[in-house]
Amino acid sequence: MNPLLAAAAHVLDLDETPRRLAPDHPTGWRTAHWKIKTATGDRVARAHHEAHAVTLLHAAGLYPARGVHGHLGEGVWTAVEWRPGTTVWDLCAPAREGRVPTPGFEQELLDVAHAAFDALARLHTAGWHHGDVQPANIVVTESGDVEFIDLDFTQHPTLLPLPYPYRGGMDHVTAPEIAERLLHTTTDVHLELTDAA
Structure with a gap:
C-alpha cells in the first residue's frame, strides 16, 4: 500500500x-x-x-x-x-448515452440547477469562490440538497492564496469572464475569481 x-x-x-x-x-x-x-x-x-x-x-x-x-x-x-449522493454528471448520464430520461427528469434537473445556484450564492455571500464548478463537482444528496466537492481551486480572503496561478477549471465549463482573461494573459498570471465567474 x-x-x-x-x-x-x-x-x-x-x-x-x-x-x-x-x-x-x-x-x-x-x-x-x-x-x-x-x-x-x-x-x-x-x-x-x-x-x-x-x-x-x-x-x-x-x-x-x-x-x-x-x-x-x-x-x-x-x-x-464521503458525501453520499449523485453527481450532476451521473444524473445526466441517460441524456449523454441517448437513453430516454425518466418522466420528470427535466423538472428534477431544473430543481437541481436552482439548488446549485442557491448553494453557490451562499458561498459567494460569505466571500468564497469554488473555482471549478462542473457537473462532476456538484453532488445532489439523498435529501435533494446540493453540495460542491473538490475544493482545491477554492479562493477566500482568509485562505492562503493558491500555491499556483489560478487559470480556470475545465475549459468547457469556464465562465466567459475567466475565458476572456485567459485569452489576454500569460500562464503565470493569477486570475482572481468573482461572483460572476
Missing part, C-alpha cells in the same frame, strides 16, 4: 481497504466514509490548500463534511468525509 495512504488509513482507523477513486485518479481513494488523496512534490501545496479550505468551510457551517490531513516525510494526505 502507498505509504501516505497507509498513514491515512492508520489515523482514520479504517476497517476496510481503500479502493481507487477512479481509474484515471492515481492519487485518490475512497472508502465507505472517506475520500482520501495523497500528494508529493509539487502537489503538496495544492493538497494543503484544499485541506485548509475544507476546515474553514466546515467551521463556518458552509460545508457539511469534515476533513483530516497529515504528513509523512515530504508528502501529505488529506481525507474528507
